[in-house]
Amino acid sequence: MSQYAFPGTSPSHRPHPTGPAMKPRPIRWYLPVVAVVGLGFAGYNYFMDAKARHATAMIEEEKRMARNQQLMDAYGSKESLSDMQQALDAYHAR
Template sequence: MPQYALPGANQPHKTHPTGPSLKPRHGRWYIPVVAAIGLGFAGYNYYQEARSRREFAMAEEEKRLARNQQLMDAYGNKDSIHDVQHALDTYRAR
């Protein structure tokens, strides 16, 4: 069957327009939007974790200072024999 017998066979091939596409392309924004959301989520998690670490460190520092103060109260002043005896009694109690 010759080519000219088919309907539409005599029409030349249509080429795509060289300008911008007529349909919207949302796919090109997908990766940057997902990356921005991921970076925001990671930043928020890092901030929360850093704040938690800072609060934990402050609580530990308060415990350490309280313990040091207890030790200074027990062993710190050794001007008299009574203070030395009190320190030895405290040491033996532990």
């Protein structure tokens, strides 16, 4: 007898796996994985940049506060004539 005598032995009649026994193709996972990695990278960069901006703003705020304190020290409280004279001298010196 020939190997093609029985329907189950020929290569064209073999059952094809369908359903849960079939492994998913990895190509289906490429786009979602790349999207998640890209979003993670973008989020990381955004928060690191925000942290750097915050640190820069804090340094600038400290400089501004120091400059304001210098001005307050230079011009004084202006409650007496000597305070006004010191303020005018500091103003003209600049």
